[in-house]
Amino acid sequence: MNLEYRKLTIDDFDAVAALDEMVEGELPNPARAAYWRDNAFEFDRSMAAFDDGQLVGQSMTYSLGMSVPGGSVLPCGGVSWIGVLPTHRRRGIMTAMMRWQMDDIHERDEPLAALYTSQAPIYGRFGYGMSHFREKWEIDADNSAFESEVESGGQIKFVEYEDAKALFRPIHERAMHLFPGMVTRSDAFWTARLYDDETGLDKPPKMFYVAYDGDEGIEGFAAYSIDDNWVDALPRQVLTVKELIALSDRAYAGLWRFCLDVDLVSTVKATRPPDEPLVWLLADKRAMKREVGDSMYLRLVDVPGALSARKYDTEDSMVIEVVDEFCPWNNGRFLLDAGPEGAACSPTSEGPDVTMAARELGSLYLGGVSARSMQRAGRIEDHTGDGVARLDRMFRSTVAPWAHMYW
Numbered sequence: 001m002n003l004e005y006r007k008l009t010i011d012d013f014d015a016v017a018a019l020d021e022m023v024e025g026e027l028p029n030p031a032r033a034a035y036w037r038d039n040a041f042e043f044d045r046s047m048a049a050f051d052d053g054q055l056v057g058q059s060m061t062y063s064l065g066m067s068v069p070g071g072s073v074l075p076c077g078g079v080s081w082i083g084v085l086p087t088h089r090r091r092g093i094m095t096a097m098m099r100w101q102m103d104d105i106h107e108r109d110e111p112l113a114a115l116y117t118s119q120a121p122i123y124g125r126f127g128y129g130m131s132h133f134r135e136k137w138e139i140d141a142d143n144s145a146f147e148s149e150v151e152s153g154g155q156i157k158f159v160e161y162e163d164a165k166a167l168f169r170p171i172h173e174r175a176m177h178l179f180p181g182m183v184t185r186s187d188a189f190w191t192a193r194l195y196d197d198e199t200g201l202d203k204p205p206k207m208f209y210v211a212y213d214g215d216e217g218i219e220g221f222a223a224y225s226i227d228d229n230w231v232d233a234l235p236r237q238v239l240t241v242k243e244l245i246a247l248s249d250r251a252y253a254g255l256w257r258f259c260l261d262v263d264l265v266s267t268v269k270a271t272r273p274p275d276e277p278l279v280w281l282l283a284d285k286r287a288m289k290r291e292v293g294d295s296m297y298l299r300l301v302d303v304p305g306a307l308s309a310r311k312y313d314t315e316d317s318m319v320i321e322v323v324d325e326f327c328p329w330n331n332g333r334f335l336l337d338a339g340p341e342g343a344a345c346s347p348t349s350e351g352p353d354v355t356m357a358a359r360e361l362g363s364l365y366l367g368g369v370s371a372r373s374m375q376r377a378g379r380i381e382d383h384t385g386d387g388v389a390r391l392d393r394m395f396r397s398t399v400a401p402w403a404h405m406y407w
Ligand SMILES: CC(C)(COP(=O)(O)OP(=O)(O)OC[C@H]1O[C@@H](n2cnc3c(N)ncnc32)[C@H](O)[C@@H]1OP(=O)(O)O)[C@@H](O)C(=O)NCCC(=O)NCCS
Pocket: 023, 024, 082, 083, 084, 085, 088, 089, 090, 091, 092, 093, 094, 095, 096, 116, 117, 118, 119, 121, 122
């Protein structure tokens, strides 16, 4: 092996696409590869390994922003495109790329890094903790009456593809202040997101777009596709909600009612955050099958920077000791003085109330997991007897982190 590490250039991209397709087990798709190359790939934030000139490992980071409890949006490195050729695995290539990538994110003053993983055990060693959960829903549309009539007062309107991006974008931006854990969406990601299939980006997609027009103007939108399906001459179509973002409860109820009522559709599928109110709207809770899974993984690259940038439900002051082998600048004790109005966080020599590894702090940060349950699994040490209970009261968010877009 004669390894060299360097950034990728546009001339490398055919090899990048081939490696990506190989590690993901996908068929070559030149149109899709060209789309990401020309519109979204950040070459300056890539790091790759070459063995005698052959591309054998790659990584790239998107420049994203992530919403945190309290409504701020923090710079966040969106780790992606990670893959190592099967002939070169378990020799430290991914570790070397992650090292470069983490230092780069740190130098760019991005307090957060996040990723989706193919396999859950891979990234804990680098300090990424499971922070977002998701639910896969399958709803029996014929059995989906609401508990009581929802007085929505608004109107559902179809939107043309050409108009969807401009109309939906401000809704998405406002939603980021309501839901923690959402990421910013560039123009390139908007285009891809509004397509059911990225292969033919020159053709209109087979998707439908609707907006909820209420007293306050457009209060929410949905994007969905329909799979044609007939059984014994009976309609059994499947409607997949790819996107549904609502700024008000009435828009939420109105958009779901619309999706559940589309003629010929017998099943509605969606992937949603774990605390959505639809189940409470439905008269028959069993009309909805729910499968829970892990979703996004989060890493605090700058512990005091990240902790001081969110808001907390209760006023408290505590010392958190962080063990962080991969980012030694985070190792130590931090005094967090926090509350609903904001927070301050700085290094301290005071004794700790709680001790945890960076990975657990990444899980805890957005308020979607219980510190007590992590403590029971031996992941958080409580030095005072009430440290974990106080952590839970401070960190828990009334709205679960929402991983609404894969990258
Ligand atoms: C996952 C992948 C990138 C790892 O690359 P790699 O160069 O073999 O990783 P490294 O040699 O740097 O391994 C570092 C450590 O992670 C561990 N590790 C690597 N892949 C792992 C996996 N899939 N599950 C659990 N542990 C894993 C290694 O055992 C090693 O542990 P050690 O230091 O205790 O020996 C590579 O196997 C791959 O491309 N897989 C297929 C595509 C994929 O899953 N990509 C990730 C998309 S999110």
